[in-house]
Amino acid sequence: MSAALFHADTRLAPVPMRVVSARAETEETATIVLERPASGTIATGVPGQFNMLWPFGLGEAAISISGDTADGSRIVHTVRAVGPVSAAIGRLRAGDTLGVRGPFGIGWPIDRARGRDVVVVAGGIGLAPLRPVIYAVLRDRTAFGRLLVLYGARQAKDMLFRDELAQWEARSDLELFTTLDTADATWTGRVGFVTALLPQLRFQRGNAVVMACGPEIMMRATANALLPTGVRVDAVFVSMERNMKCAAGLCGHCQFGPHFVCKDGPVFPYGRVRELMTVREI
Amino acid sequence: MKTMASLIREHLFMVGIDENYIETVAGCARNVVYSSGTYIFREGSIANAFFLIREGHVALEVYAPQLGNRVVQTLGPQEILGEAWLVPPYVHDFDARATENVRAFAFDAGCLRGKCEADPAIGYTLMKRFVPIVVQRLQAARLQVMDVYAKAS
Numbered sequence: 001m002s003a004a005l006f007h008a009d010t011r012l013a014p015v016p017m018r019v020v021s022a023r024a025e026t027e028e029t030a031t032i033v034l035e036r037p038a039s040g041t042i043a044t045g046v047p048g049q050f051n052m053l054w055p056f057g058l059g060e061a062a063i064s065i066s067g068d069t070a071d072g073s074r075i076v077h078t079v080r081a082v083g084p085v086s087a088a089i090g091r092l093r094a095g096d097t098l099g100v101r102g103p104f105g106i107g108w109p110i111d112r113a114r115g116r117d118v119v120v121v122a123g124g125i126g127l128a129p130l131r132p133v134i135y136a137v138l139r140d141r142t143a144f145g146r147l148l149v150l151y152g153a154r155q156a157k158d159m160l161f162r163d164e165l166a167q168w169e170a171r172s173d174l175e176l177f178t179t180l181d182t183a184d185a186t187w188t189g190r191v192g193f194v195t196a197l198l199p200q201l202r203f204q205r206g207n208a209v210v211m212a213c214g215p216e217i218m219m220r221a222t223a224n225a226l227l228p229t230g231v232r233v234d235a236v237f238v239s240m241e242r243n244m245k246c247a248a249g250l251c252g253h254c255q256f257g258p259h260f261v262c263k264d265g266p267v268f269p270y271g272r273v274r275e276l277m278t279v280r281e282i
Numbered sequence: 283m284k285t286m287a288s289l290i291r292e293h294l295f296m297v298g299i300d301e302n303y304i305e306t307v308a309g310c311a312r313n314v315v316y317s318s319g320t321y322i323f324r325e326g327s328i329a330n331a332f333f334l335i336r337e338g339h340v341a342l343e344v345y346a347p348q349l350g351n352r353v354v355q356t357l358g359p360q361e362i363l364g365e366a367w368l369v370p371p372y373v374h375d376f377d378a379r380a381t382e383n384v385r386a387f388a389f390d391a392g393c394l395r396g397k398c399e400a401d402p403a404i405g406y407t408l409m410k411r412f413v414p415i416v417v418q419r420l421q422a423a424r425l426q427v428m429d430v431y432a433k434a435s
Contacts, residue, residue: 028433080433082433123430123431124430124431125431152431153431154429154431154432158431179356181426181429181431182352182353182354182426183352183353184349184350184351184352184353185341185343185350185351185352185353185379187353188381189356190339190356190358191341191342191353191354191355191356192355192356192422192426193422193423193425193426195418195421195422195425196355196418196419196422199418200294200358200359200360200361214430214431215430215431217425217428217430218425218430221421221422221425225418
C-alpha cells in the first residue's frame with residue numbers, strides 16, 4: 001500500500017472528538033456539536049462536505065456538516081436516526097466521544113455564486129447540508145445577490161432549526177419560504193410541495209445559482225420546474241446521497257455511474273447527474 | 283384611476299394575454315375582499331367563480347373524521363384559486379379559508395364560460411394558462427402524497 005494512501009490529513013484514521021453539546025431537533029433528528037482538536041487534525045471543511053462519524057463499536061455513517069464551517073473551534077452535524085449507527089449518534093450527549101474521519105467530498109459552489117442570486121431549495125433533512133451555505137452567504141452578504149431559502153418539510157413537528165428559521169424569517173436580506181406537505185388547520189404557514197413555491201419566486205433566473213438538497217425526486221422536480229423558466233442547467237447543483245464506506249473513492253460502495261459520490265460529490269452540477277438520476281439500476 | 287382591465291393585466295396569470303381578451307374577461311370580474319378566517323367557498327358548494335389572488339393567503343382544507351380539518355394546499359399572491367368552475371358539475375371539492383386578509387379578483391364563472399363559448403379563441407387562451415397550473419398542482423400533489431420526506435421502509 002502506498003504511503004500516499006495514508007495521507008497526512010488522517011482521513012483514513014478516525015480522530016476521537018468530544019461532544020460538547022447535543023440537542024434534539026425533532027423526534028428522530030439531533031444536532032451534535034464536536035469540539036475541534038487544538039491540533040487541527042480534522043479540518044473544518046467547507047459547506048457541502050461530510051465527515052464519517054464513528055460511534056465506537058457500531059460502524060461509520062457519512063453525515064454532512066451542518067454548522068458554520070468558518071468556526072474553527074467546532075464541527076456541527078445534524079443526523080436523522082435511520083439505522084443503528086445514526087441512531088447511536090443521535091443518542092450522544094455532552095462529554096461523549098466519537099470517532100471522526102474527514103472532511104470529504106466536493107462542496108457547494110459558494111465562489112461561483114458570488115455576484116449572483118442564490119436559491120437554496122431544501123427538503124426534509126436536506127436543510128442540514130445547506131445551512132452552511134446560508135451562513136457563508138450571510139457572512140459575506142454584499143458579495144451575493146438575493147438569497148432565497150425554500151424549505152419543505154413533512155409536518156410542522158419535522159421542521160429542523162426552528163429557532164434559526166424564525167431568525168431568518170425576520171431578516172430583510174434573506175427571503176425564507178417554508179412549506180409543509182400536510183398540516184392541520186392551526187398551521188398558519190404554507191402547505192404544498194416545495195416545488196409549488198418556485199413559479200412565484202422573483203429572482204434573476206439567468207444569473208442565479210440554485211443549490212438543492214433533499215430526496216432525489218424532490219431535487220429532480222426542482223430542476224424540472226426551474227430549467228424551463230430560464231435557470232441554466234449548469235447553475236443548478238444537487239447533493240447526492242449514497243452508501244459510503246471508505247469515503248475516499250477506493251471501495252466503490254458509493255459508485256453512481258462513472259462517479260464516486262464520496263469524492264466526485266456529494267455536490268454535483270445537475271447536468272452531470274440528471275440522466276443517471278432516472279436510471280433505475282444505479 | 284385604474285380600470286378593472288388594467289388591474290387584472292398586472293396579475294401573473296394574465297401577463298402577456300391579448301389586450302382585447304383582457305378587456306372582454308374583465309367584464310366578468312369584480313374586486314373582492316375576505317377578512318382573515320373567512321371561508322371563501324365550501325366543499326360541495328357550486329363553483330360560481332374563480333379568483334386571482336392579489337394579496338393574502340388562502341388555505342384549501344378538507345375535513346376528515348378522526349383527522350379534523352386538514353390543509354392540503356395554500357395559495358398566495360399571483361396565484362389562482364379555484365379550478366372547479368371549469369369542469370361539470372362545477373362543485374368545489376375543498377373548503378377555501380382566508381388565512382390572512384385576502385384581496386382578489388373574482389370572475390363570475392357563468393359569465394366567463396359564456397364568453398369562452400362565444401369566442402373560442404378567448405377560451406383557448408385561458409385554457410393555455412389554466413392547464414399548466416393544473417398540471418403543476420397535480421404533479422406537486424403526487425409528490426405530496428408520496429411522502430418523500432418519510433423514512434424509507
